[in-house]
Amino acid sequence: MPELPEVETTRRGLEPYLAGKRIVHAESRRARMLRRQPRDRDFADRLQGRRVIALRRQGKFLLFDVEGDLTWVTHLGMSGRMEVAEPGDPEAKHTNVVIRTADHEIRFVDPRTFGFMAVFTPEELAGSTIARLGPDALTDLPPSRALALRLEGRKPAIKSLLLDQRIVAGVGNIYGDEILHRARVAPGRPGGSLTFDEVKAIRRAIGPVLRAGLKYGGTSLQDLAYLLPDGRAGEYLDRLEVYGRDGEPCRRCGTAIRRSVISQRSSFWCPSCQS
Template sequence: MPELPEVETTRRRLLPLLQGKPLLRVRHQDPGRYRHTERAEGARLLDLGRRGKFLLFALSGGLEMVVHLGMTGGFRLEATPHTRLTLEFPSLLLHFHDPRRFGRLWVVERGDYREIPLLGRLGPEPLSEGFQLEGFLQGLRRSAKPLKALLLDQTLAAGVGNIYADEALFRARLHPLRPAQELSPGEGERLYRALREVLAEALALGGSTLSDRTYQQPDGRPGSFQERHAVYGREGLPCPACGTPIRRQVVAGRSTHFCPRCQG
Protein backbone atom coordinates (compact mmCIF):
# COMPACT_ATOMS: atom_id res chain seq x y z
CA MET A 1 0.00 0.00 0.00
CA PRO A 2 -0.36 2.23 -1.94
CA GLU A 3 -0.37 0.23 -5.18
CA LEU A 4 -1.08 1.06 -8.82
CA PRO A 5 -4.76 2.07 -8.35
CA GLU A 6 -3.98 4.33 -5.39
CA VAL A 7 -0.94 5.97 -7.03
CA GLU A 8 -2.76 6.48 -10.33
CA THR A 9 -5.77 7.95 -8.52
CA THR A 10 -3.42 10.37 -6.76
CA ARG A 11 -1.83 11.33 -10.10
CA ARG A 12 -5.20 12.03 -11.70
CA ARG A 13 -6.35 14.18 -8.79
CA LEU A 14 -3.13 16.22 -8.58
CA LEU A 15 -2.40 16.90 -12.24
CA PRO A 16 -5.16 19.49 -12.85
CA LEU A 17 -4.27 21.25 -9.60
CA LEU A 18 -0.56 21.57 -10.31
CA GLN A 19 0.05 21.58 -14.06
CA GLY A 20 1.80 24.73 -15.23
CA LYS A 21 2.45 26.06 -11.72
CA PRO A 22 5.92 26.89 -10.38
CA LEU A 23 7.17 24.95 -7.38
CA LEU A 24 8.23 27.80 -5.12
CA ARG A 25 9.71 25.88 -2.21
CA VAL A 26 10.13 22.36 -0.81
CA ARG A 27 10.04 22.22 2.99
CA HIS A 28 11.29 19.21 4.98
CA GLN A 29 13.91 18.23 7.56
CA ASP A 30 15.14 14.93 6.13
CA PRO A 31 17.62 15.38 3.25
CA GLY A 32 18.57 11.72 3.43
CA ARG A 33 15.06 10.63 2.55
CA TYR A 34 14.10 13.56 0.31
CA ARG A 35 17.04 14.04 -2.05
CA HIS A 36 18.26 17.17 -3.86
CA THR A 37 14.94 18.98 -3.38
CA GLU A 38 16.57 22.41 -3.63
CA ARG A 39 17.08 21.77 -7.35
CA ALA A 40 13.33 21.76 -7.92
CA GLU A 41 12.63 25.13 -6.34
CA GLY A 42 11.54 27.62 -8.98
CA ALA A 43 10.87 24.97 -11.63
CA ARG A 44 7.45 24.74 -13.27
CA LEU A 45 5.41 21.53 -13.24
CA LEU A 46 4.99 20.44 -16.85
CA ASP A 47 3.30 17.08 -16.36
CA LEU A 48 2.69 14.36 -13.81
CA GLY A 49 3.15 10.74 -14.80
CA ARG A 50 3.35 7.37 -13.11
CA ARG A 51 5.50 4.28 -13.51
CA GLY A 52 4.54 1.34 -11.32
CA LYS A 53 4.18 2.76 -7.82
CA PHE A 54 6.28 5.86 -8.60
CA LEU A 55 4.92 9.34 -9.31
CA LEU A 56 6.97 11.26 -11.89
CA PHE A 57 6.74 15.05 -11.70
CA ALA A 58 8.14 16.46 -14.96
CA LEU A 59 9.68 19.86 -14.20
CA SER A 60 11.04 22.63 -16.39
CA GLY A 61 14.79 22.78 -16.84
CA GLY A 62 15.04 19.09 -17.69
CA LEU A 63 14.36 17.99 -14.12
CA GLU A 64 12.18 15.28 -12.72
CA MET A 65 10.89 14.80 -9.18
CA VAL A 66 10.37 11.12 -8.47
CA VAL A 67 8.21 10.12 -5.51
CA HIS A 68 7.63 6.69 -4.03
CA LEU A 69 4.83 6.72 -1.47
CA GLY A 70 6.21 3.79 0.52
CA MET A 71 3.82 1.86 2.75
CA THR A 72 1.84 4.73 4.24
CA GLY A 73 2.64 7.81 2.18
CA GLY A 74 0.23 10.05 0.33
CA PHE A 75 -0.31 13.65 -0.71
CA ARG A 76 -2.89 15.74 1.12
CA LEU A 77 -4.21 19.25 0.62
CA GLU A 78 -4.37 19.72 4.40
CA ALA A 79 -1.47 19.30 6.82
CA THR A 80 -1.59 16.36 9.22
CA PRO A 81 0.39 15.36 12.34
CA HIS A 82 2.37 13.08 10.00
CA THR A 83 3.26 15.67 7.36
CA ARG A 84 6.92 15.04 6.46
CA LEU A 85 7.36 17.37 3.49
CA THR A 86 5.45 20.30 1.98
CA LEU A 87 5.49 21.48 -1.63
CA GLU A 88 4.66 25.17 -1.94
CA PHE A 89 2.91 26.27 -5.14
CA PRO A 90 1.21 29.66 -5.69
CA SER A 91 -1.98 29.64 -3.59
CA LEU A 92 -1.60 25.90 -2.87
CA LEU A 93 0.30 23.82 -0.31
CA LEU A 94 0.69 20.11 -0.99
CA HIS A 95 1.62 18.02 2.05
CA PHE A 96 3.30 14.62 2.01
CA HIS A 97 1.70 12.56 4.80
CA ASP A 98 3.71 9.47 5.81
CA PRO A 99 3.19 7.99 9.29
CA ARG A 100 5.80 5.23 8.92
CA ARG A 101 8.35 7.28 6.97
CA PHE A 102 9.01 4.78 4.18
CA GLY A 103 8.24 7.27 1.40
CA ARG A 104 11.08 8.69 -0.69
CA LEU A 105 11.61 11.63 -3.05
CA TRP A 106 14.43 12.34 -5.49
CA VAL A 107 15.02 15.30 -7.82
CA VAL A 108 17.05 14.08 -10.81
CA GLU A 109 17.83 14.94 -14.40
CA ARG A 110 14.83 13.66 -16.32
CA GLY A 111 15.21 9.93 -16.92
CA ASP A 112 18.41 9.58 -14.86
CA TYR A 113 17.42 6.89 -12.38
CA ARG A 114 20.83 5.77 -11.16
CA GLU A 115 19.76 6.54 -7.59
CA ILE A 116 16.51 4.64 -8.12
CA PRO A 117 17.49 1.32 -9.73
CA LEU A 118 14.04 -0.26 -9.28
CA LEU A 119 12.64 2.15 -11.88
CA GLY A 120 14.89 0.60 -14.52
CA ARG A 121 13.77 -2.93 -13.67
CA LEU A 122 10.01 -2.46 -13.79
CA GLY A 123 7.95 -4.69 -16.02
CA PRO A 124 5.13 -3.50 -18.27
CA GLU A 125 2.19 -1.45 -17.00
CA PRO A 126 -0.64 -3.99 -16.58
CA LEU A 127 -3.36 -1.60 -17.80
CA SER A 128 -1.42 -0.47 -20.87
CA GLU A 129 -1.44 -1.75 -24.43
CA GLY A 130 2.13 -2.91 -23.87
CA PHE A 131 0.95 -5.55 -21.39
CA GLN A 132 0.49 -8.44 -23.81
CA LEU A 133 -0.64 -11.96 -22.97
CA GLU A 134 2.28 -13.68 -24.71
CA GLY A 135 4.88 -11.66 -22.84
CA PHE A 136 3.06 -12.38 -19.57
CA LEU A 137 3.04 -16.12 -20.29
CA GLN A 138 6.75 -16.03 -21.12
CA GLY A 139 7.43 -14.31 -17.80
CA LEU A 140 5.56 -17.06 -15.98
CA ARG A 141 7.45 -19.81 -17.82
CA ARG A 142 10.81 -18.27 -16.93
CA SER A 143 10.20 -18.17 -13.18
CA ALA A 144 10.19 -20.88 -10.52
CA LYS A 145 8.99 -18.38 -7.89
CA PRO A 146 5.65 -18.83 -6.18
CA LEU A 147 3.00 -16.81 -7.98
CA LYS A 148 2.53 -14.36 -5.12
CA ALA A 149 6.27 -13.65 -4.90
CA LEU A 150 6.54 -13.16 -8.67
CA LEU A 151 3.61 -10.73 -8.75
CA LEU A 152 5.22 -8.68 -5.98
CA ASP A 153 8.68 -8.36 -7.56
CA GLN A 154 7.50 -5.80 -10.17
CA THR A 155 9.15 -7.46 -13.19
CA LEU A 156 6.07 -9.31 -14.46
CA ALA A 157 3.70 -6.38 -14.00
CA ALA A 158 4.59 -2.97 -12.55
CA GLY A 159 2.60 -1.55 -9.66
CA VAL A 160 1.06 -4.74 -8.29
CA GLY A 161 1.33 -5.16 -4.52
CA ASN A 162 -0.13 -7.24 -1.73
CA ILE A 163 -3.80 -6.37 -2.08
CA TYR A 164 -4.21 -6.77 -5.81
CA ALA A 165 -1.97 -9.82 -6.07
CA ASP A 166 -4.22 -11.62 -3.56
CA GLU A 167 -7.41 -10.48 -5.27
CA ALA A 168 -6.19 -11.41 -8.76
CA LEU A 169 -5.03 -14.87 -7.65
CA PHE A 170 -8.43 -15.47 -6.08
CA ARG A 171 -10.27 -14.49 -9.26
CA ALA A 172 -7.96 -16.69 -11.29
CA ARG A 173 -8.49 -19.60 -8.84
CA LEU A 174 -4.75 -20.07 -8.36
CA HIS A 175 -2.89 -20.84 -5.13
CA PRO A 176 -0.35 -18.15 -4.17
CA LEU A 177 2.37 -20.76 -3.56
CA ARG A 178 1.99 -22.39 -6.97
CA PRO A 179 5.30 -22.18 -8.90
CA ALA A 180 4.78 -19.81 -11.80
CA GLN A 181 6.40 -22.04 -14.42
CA GLU A 182 3.96 -24.87 -13.66
CA LEU A 183 0.93 -22.96 -14.94
CA SER A 184 -0.72 -24.12 -18.12
CA PRO A 185 -1.32 -21.50 -20.85
CA GLY A 186 -4.99 -21.47 -19.88
CA GLU A 187 -4.20 -20.81 -16.22
CA GLY A 188 -1.74 -18.10 -17.19
CA GLU A 189 -4.37 -16.41 -19.32
CA ARG A 190 -6.83 -16.55 -16.40
CA LEU A 191 -4.32 -14.75 -14.20
CA TYR A 192 -3.54 -12.18 -16.90
CA ARG A 193 -7.20 -11.30 -17.31
CA ALA A 194 -7.92 -11.36 -13.57
CA LEU A 195 -5.04 -8.98 -12.89
CA ARG A 196 -6.26 -6.47 -15.44
CA GLU A 197 -9.86 -6.72 -14.24
CA VAL A 198 -9.01 -6.23 -10.57
CA LEU A 199 -6.73 -3.26 -11.21
CA ALA A 200 -9.21 -1.57 -13.55
CA GLU A 201 -12.07 -1.99 -11.06
CA ALA A 202 -9.97 -0.70 -8.18
CA LEU A 203 -8.86 2.32 -10.19
CA ALA A 204 -12.46 3.13 -11.14
CA LEU A 205 -13.33 3.12 -7.41
CA GLY A 206 -10.41 5.28 -6.29
CA GLY A 207 -8.36 2.43 -4.82
CA SER A 208 -8.65 0.72 -1.44
CA THR A 209 -8.78 2.56 1.88
CA LEU A 210 -8.16 0.10 4.71
CA SER A 211 -9.17 0.41 8.35
CA ASP A 212 -6.05 2.42 9.26
CA ARG A 213 -7.06 4.99 6.60
CA THR A 214 -3.43 5.65 5.69
CA TYR A 215 -4.44 5.90 2.03
CA GLN A 216 -6.82 8.67 1.10
CA GLN A 217 -7.18 10.76 -2.03
CA PRO A 218 -5.53 14.20 -1.78
CA ASP A 219 -8.82 15.86 -0.80
CA GLY A 220 -9.33 13.34 2.01
CA ARG A 221 -11.89 11.16 0.26
CA PRO A 222 -11.38 7.40 0.72
CA GLY A 223 -11.29 4.83 -2.03
CA SER A 224 -14.04 2.22 -2.03
CA PHE A 225 -12.62 -0.90 -3.66
CA GLN A 226 -12.07 -2.38 -0.19
CA GLU A 227 -15.80 -3.08 -0.17
CA ARG A 228 -15.19 -5.60 -2.97
CA HIS A 229 -12.21 -7.42 -1.44
CA ALA A 230 -12.90 -11.13 -1.68
CA VAL A 231 -9.89 -12.39 0.30
CA TYR A 232 -7.49 -9.61 1.30
CA GLY A 233 -7.74 -8.84 5.01
CA ARG A 234 -10.57 -11.36 5.46
CA GLU A 235 -8.80 -14.14 7.38
CA GLY A 236 -11.36 -16.47 8.99
CA LEU A 237 -14.30 -14.96 7.14
CA PRO A 238 -16.26 -17.05 4.63
CA CYS A 239 -15.11 -17.15 1.03
CA PRO A 240 -17.70 -15.27 -1.07
CA ALA A 241 -17.71 -18.11 -3.59
CA CYS A 242 -17.83 -21.28 -1.46
CA GLY A 243 -18.09 -20.27 2.21
CA THR A 244 -14.78 -21.83 3.27
CA PRO A 245 -12.91 -19.66 5.82
CA ILE A 246 -10.26 -17.48 4.22
CA ARG A 247 -6.75 -18.46 5.24
CA ARG A 248 -3.71 -16.25 5.81
CA GLN A 249 -0.13 -17.34 5.21
CA VAL A 250 3.15 -15.44 4.89
CA VAL A 251 4.58 -15.60 1.35
CA ALA A 252 7.65 -13.61 0.31
CA GLY A 253 7.51 -11.86 3.67
CA ARG A 254 3.96 -10.59 3.14
CA SER A 255 0.64 -11.66 4.60
CA THR A 256 -1.20 -13.54 1.89
CA HIS A 257 -4.94 -14.28 1.90
CA PHE A 258 -6.60 -17.03 -0.12
CA CYS A 259 -9.40 -19.56 -0.16
CA PRO A 260 -7.96 -23.04 0.39
CA ARG A 261 -10.86 -24.60 -1.53
CA CYS A 262 -11.30 -22.30 -4.53
CA GLN A 263 -7.55 -21.88 -4.92
CA GLY A 264 -6.51 -25.36 -3.87
Protein backbone atom coordinates in the same frame (compact mmCIF):
# COMPACT_ATOMS: atom_id res chain seq x y z
CA MET B 1 1.41 0.99 0.35
CA PRO B 2 -0.69 2.41 -1.91
CA GLU B 3 -0.69 0.14 -4.93
CA LEU B 4 -1.44 1.10 -8.51
CA PRO B 5 -5.09 2.17 -7.98
CA GLU B 6 -4.18 4.32 -4.97
CA VAL B 7 -1.19 5.87 -6.75
CA GLU B 8 -3.27 6.61 -9.85
CA THR B 9 -6.02 8.12 -7.69
CA THR B 10 -3.34 10.29 -6.10
CA ARG B 11 -2.01 11.35 -9.50
CA ARG B 12 -5.47 12.36 -10.69
CA GLY B 13 -6.16 14.21 -7.47
CA LEU B 14 -2.97 16.25 -7.75
CA GLU B 15 -3.17 17.02 -11.43
CA PRO B 16 -5.39 20.14 -11.22
CA TYR B 17 -3.16 21.62 -8.53
CA LEU B 18 0.20 20.90 -10.18
CA ALA B 19 -0.06 20.60 -13.96
CA GLY B 20 1.30 23.84 -15.44
CA LYS B 21 1.90 25.34 -11.99
CA ARG B 22 5.13 26.90 -10.82
CA ILE B 23 6.71 25.64 -7.62
CA VAL B 24 7.59 28.53 -5.38
CA HIS B 25 8.98 26.59 -2.44
CA ALA B 26 10.04 23.06 -1.56
CA GLU B 27 11.26 21.74 1.75
CA SER B 28 11.88 18.41 3.42
CA ARG B 29 11.67 18.12 7.16
CA ARG B 30 13.10 14.62 7.31
CA ALA B 31 16.37 13.96 5.60
CA ARG B 32 15.50 10.29 5.24
CA MET B 33 12.75 11.15 2.73
CA LEU B 34 15.43 12.37 0.30
CA ARG B 35 17.71 9.35 0.69
CA ARG B 36 17.55 8.56 -3.04
CA GLN B 37 18.62 12.07 -3.99
CA PRO B 38 22.41 11.97 -4.59
CA ARG B 39 22.80 15.39 -2.89
CA ASP B 40 19.77 16.27 -0.81
CA ARG B 41 20.05 20.05 -1.40
CA ASP B 42 19.40 19.36 -5.10
CA PHE B 43 15.80 18.50 -4.27
CA ALA B 44 14.67 22.01 -3.31
CA ASP B 45 17.15 23.75 -5.63
CA ARG B 46 15.88 21.92 -8.68
CA LEU B 47 12.17 22.37 -7.93
CA GLN B 48 12.00 25.97 -6.79
CA GLY B 49 11.02 28.40 -9.52
CA ARG B 50 10.26 25.69 -12.05
CA ARG B 51 6.97 24.70 -13.59
CA VAL B 52 5.50 21.19 -13.50
CA ILE B 53 4.68 20.12 -17.04
CA ALA B 54 2.89 16.78 -16.68
CA LEU B 55 2.03 14.19 -14.04
CA ARG B 56 2.82 10.65 -15.06
CA ARG B 57 2.81 7.34 -13.26
CA GLN B 58 4.55 4.05 -13.85
CA GLY B 59 3.61 1.21 -11.57
CA LYS B 60 3.60 2.68 -8.07
CA PHE B 61 5.93 5.54 -8.93
CA LEU B 62 4.69 9.06 -9.53
CA LEU B 63 6.84 10.72 -12.19
CA PHE B 64 6.24 14.43 -12.61
CA ASP B 65 7.97 16.15 -15.52
CA VAL B 66 9.51 19.44 -14.49
CA GLU B 67 10.99 22.20 -16.66
CA GLY B 68 14.65 21.70 -17.41
CA ASP B 69 14.38 18.00 -18.28
CA LEU B 70 13.96 17.02 -14.66
CA THR B 71 11.75 14.33 -13.17
CA TRP B 72 10.25 14.77 -9.73
CA VAL B 73 9.84 11.23 -8.44
CA THR B 74 7.61 10.15 -5.55
CA HIS B 75 7.11 6.70 -4.11
CA LEU B 76 4.48 6.48 -1.38
CA GLY B 77 6.08 3.47 0.30
CA MET B 78 3.88 1.60 2.78
CA SER B 79 2.19 4.49 4.51
CA GLY B 80 2.59 7.56 2.33
CA ARG B 81 -0.12 9.86 1.03
CA MET B 82 -0.29 13.26 -0.61
CA GLU B 83 -2.51 16.03 0.66
CA VAL B 84 -3.64 19.18 -1.07
CA ALA B 85 -4.02 22.01 1.45
CA GLU B 86 -4.01 25.77 1.62
CA PRO B 87 -1.18 27.48 3.43
CA GLY B 88 -2.16 27.77 7.08
CA ASP B 89 -4.38 24.68 7.14
CA PRO B 90 -3.50 22.52 10.15
CA GLU B 91 -0.80 20.02 9.35
CA ALA B 92 -1.10 16.27 9.78
CA LYS B 93 1.49 14.53 11.92
CA HIS B 94 4.38 13.17 9.82
CA THR B 95 4.11 15.85 7.16
CA ASN B 96 7.61 15.19 5.90
CA VAL B 97 7.82 17.18 2.66
CA VAL B 98 5.97 20.35 1.68
CA ILE B 99 5.77 21.80 -1.84
CA ARG B 100 4.13 25.20 -2.40
CA THR B 101 2.63 26.68 -5.53
CA ALA B 102 1.18 30.18 -5.76
CA ASP B 103 -1.96 29.19 -3.87
CA HIS B 104 -1.69 25.62 -2.60
CA GLU B 105 0.48 23.31 -0.58
CA ILE B 106 1.13 19.72 -1.57
CA ARG B 107 2.06 17.76 1.55
CA PHE B 108 3.73 14.38 1.62
CA VAL B 109 2.60 12.64 4.80
CA ASP B 110 4.39 9.37 5.56
CA PRO B 111 4.61 7.98 9.12
CA ARG B 112 6.80 5.00 8.33
CA THR B 113 9.08 6.89 5.93
CA PHE B 114 9.40 3.96 3.56
CA GLY B 115 8.43 6.36 0.80
CA PHE B 116 10.76 8.89 -0.77
CA MET B 117 10.97 11.87 -3.08
CA ALA B 118 13.75 12.94 -5.42
CA VAL B 119 14.29 15.20 -8.41
CA PHE B 120 16.38 13.42 -11.02
CA THR B 121 18.27 14.47 -14.12
CA PRO B 122 17.89 12.12 -17.09
CA GLU B 123 21.17 10.41 -16.16
CA GLU B 124 20.14 9.93 -12.55
CA LEU B 125 16.78 8.58 -13.66
CA ALA B 126 18.45 6.13 -16.03
CA GLY B 127 20.59 4.84 -13.17
CA SER B 128 17.68 4.40 -10.76
CA THR B 129 15.45 1.39 -10.22
CA ILE B 130 12.75 3.21 -12.16
CA ALA B 131 14.67 2.38 -15.32
CA ARG B 132 14.30 -1.30 -14.45
CA LEU B 133 10.54 -1.20 -13.85
CA GLY B 134 8.46 -3.59 -15.88
CA PRO B 135 5.53 -2.45 -18.04
CA ASP B 136 2.68 -0.73 -16.23
CA ALA B 137 0.00 -3.21 -15.16
CA LEU B 138 -2.86 -0.89 -16.15
CA THR B 139 -1.72 0.82 -19.34
CA ASP B 140 0.90 -1.47 -20.79
CA LEU B 141 0.11 -5.03 -19.82
CA PRO B 142 2.15 -7.45 -21.94
CA PRO B 143 0.51 -10.34 -23.79
CA SER B 144 0.13 -13.68 -21.99
CA ARG B 145 2.92 -15.21 -24.02
CA ALA B 146 5.42 -12.64 -22.82
CA LEU B 147 4.27 -13.12 -19.24
CA ALA B 148 4.55 -16.88 -19.54
CA LEU B 149 8.15 -16.47 -20.71
CA ARG B 150 8.96 -14.41 -17.63
CA LEU B 151 7.52 -17.11 -15.37
CA GLU B 152 9.12 -20.07 -17.10
CA GLY B 153 11.41 -22.04 -14.83
CA ARG B 154 10.86 -19.70 -11.89
CA LYS B 155 10.72 -21.34 -8.49
CA PRO B 156 9.19 -18.59 -6.31
CA ALA B 157 5.47 -18.50 -5.65
CA ILE B 158 3.33 -16.80 -8.30
CA LYS B 159 2.21 -14.38 -5.59
CA SER B 160 5.81 -13.22 -5.07
CA LEU B 161 6.42 -12.93 -8.80
CA LEU B 162 3.25 -10.83 -9.22
CA LEU B 163 4.75 -8.42 -6.69
CA ASP B 164 8.06 -8.27 -8.57
CA GLN B 165 7.94 -4.81 -10.12
CA ARG B 166 10.47 -5.77 -12.81
CA ILE B 167 7.99 -8.21 -14.34
CA VAL B 168 4.83 -6.07 -14.20
CA ALA B 169 4.73 -2.75 -12.36
CA GLY B 170 1.92 -1.76 -10.04
CA VAL B 171 0.55 -4.89 -8.35
CA GLY B 172 0.95 -5.09 -4.56
CA ASN B 173 -0.15 -7.36 -1.76
CA ILE B 174 -3.87 -6.56 -1.74
CA TYR B 175 -4.56 -6.53 -5.47
CA GLY B 176 -2.17 -9.46 -5.99
CA ASP B 177 -4.44 -11.62 -3.84
CA GLU B 178 -7.55 -10.29 -5.56
CA ILE B 179 -6.08 -11.01 -9.01
CA LEU B 180 -5.16 -14.59 -8.08
CA HIS B 181 -8.63 -15.20 -6.65
CA ARG B 182 -10.28 -13.95 -9.82
CA ALA B 183 -7.90 -16.09 -11.89
CA ARG B 184 -8.52 -19.06 -9.57
CA VAL B 185 -4.83 -19.77 -9.05
CA ALA B 186 -3.44 -20.52 -5.57
CA PRO B 187 -0.86 -17.96 -4.44
CA GLY B 188 1.74 -20.50 -3.37
CA ARG B 189 2.09 -22.21 -6.73
CA PRO B 190 5.64 -21.90 -8.09
CA GLY B 191 5.65 -19.49 -11.03
CA GLY B 192 7.15 -22.10 -13.32
CA SER B 193 4.39 -24.62 -12.55
CA LEU B 194 1.57 -22.60 -14.12
CA THR B 195 -0.09 -23.83 -17.29
CA PHE B 196 -0.47 -21.38 -20.15
CA ASP B 197 -4.21 -21.21 -19.46
CA GLU B 198 -3.49 -20.19 -15.87
CA VAL B 199 -1.10 -17.47 -17.02
CA LYS B 200 -3.83 -16.25 -19.39
CA ALA B 201 -6.37 -16.22 -16.57
CA ILE B 202 -4.05 -14.13 -14.42
CA ARG B 203 -3.34 -11.78 -17.29
CA ARG B 204 -7.06 -11.38 -17.90
CA ALA B 205 -7.75 -10.70 -14.21
CA ILE B 206 -5.22 -7.90 -13.75
CA GLY B 207 -7.07 -5.15 -15.64
CA PRO B 208 -10.56 -5.68 -14.18
CA VAL B 209 -9.26 -5.91 -10.60
CA LEU B 210 -7.11 -2.79 -10.86
CA ARG B 211 -9.85 -0.82 -12.66
CA ALA B 212 -12.38 -1.80 -10.01
CA GLY B 213 -10.01 -0.55 -7.29
CA LEU B 214 -9.49 2.65 -9.22
CA LYS B 215 -13.22 3.19 -9.71
CA TYR B 216 -13.72 3.30 -5.95
CA GLY B 217 -10.74 5.51 -5.24
CA GLY B 218 -8.57 2.67 -3.95
CA THR B 219 -8.52 0.78 -0.69
CA SER B 220 -8.20 2.56 2.65
CA LEU B 221 -7.57 0.09 5.46
CA GLN B 222 -8.84 0.67 8.98
CA ASP B 223 -5.77 2.66 9.98
CA LEU B 224 -6.51 5.14 7.17
CA ALA B 225 -2.84 5.41 6.31
CA TYR B 226 -3.96 5.95 2.73
CA LEU B 227 -6.36 8.77 1.88
CA LEU B 228 -7.13 10.62 -1.30
CA PRO B 229 -5.45 14.00 -1.80
CA ASP B 230 -8.70 15.70 -0.72
CA GLY B 231 -8.74 13.70 2.54
CA ARG B 232 -11.47 11.21 1.63
CA ALA B 233 -10.98 7.47 2.20
CA GLY B 234 -10.92 5.04 -0.71
CA GLU B 235 -14.00 2.83 -0.80
CA TYR B 236 -12.79 -0.45 -2.21
CA LEU B 237 -12.24 -2.16 1.16
CA ASP B 238 -15.79 -3.54 1.36
CA ARG B 239 -15.51 -4.97 -2.12
CA LEU B 240 -12.41 -7.06 -1.55
CA GLU B 241 -12.99 -10.75 -2.24
CA VAL B 242 -10.15 -12.22 -0.17
CA TYR B 243 -7.64 -9.73 1.22
CA GLY B 244 -8.04 -9.41 4.99
CA ARG B 245 -10.98 -11.88 5.03
CA ASP B 246 -9.25 -14.73 6.89
CA GLY B 247 -11.95 -17.15 8.17
CA GLU B 248 -14.80 -15.39 6.39
CA PRO B 249 -16.75 -17.19 3.65
CA CYS B 250 -15.61 -16.91 0.06
CA ARG B 251 -18.28 -14.84 -1.72
CA ARG B 252 -18.13 -17.24 -4.63
CA CYS B 253 -18.32 -20.66 -2.94
CA GLY B 254 -18.74 -20.12 0.79
CA THR B 255 -15.50 -21.85 1.84
CA ALA B 256 -13.56 -20.11 4.62
CA ILE B 257 -10.81 -17.85 3.29
CA ARG B 258 -7.34 -18.86 4.44
CA ARG B 259 -4.31 -16.83 5.33
CA SER B 260 -0.85 -18.12 4.44
CA VAL B 261 2.53 -16.46 4.69
CA ILE B 262 4.40 -16.35 1.40
CA SER B 263 7.76 -14.58 1.21
CA GLN B 264 7.09 -13.02 4.62
CA ARG B 265 3.85 -11.41 3.46
CA SER B 266 0.27 -12.39 4.17
CA SER B 267 -1.67 -13.99 1.37
CA PHE B 268 -5.42 -14.55 1.52
CA TRP B 269 -7.05 -17.11 -0.74
CA CYS B 270 -9.90 -19.55 -1.14
CA PRO B 271 -8.71 -23.16 -0.95
CA SER B 272 -11.68 -24.39 -3.03
CA CYS B 273 -11.76 -21.80 -5.80
CA GLN B 274 -8.01 -21.54 -6.17
CA SER B 275 -5.69 -24.43 -6.93
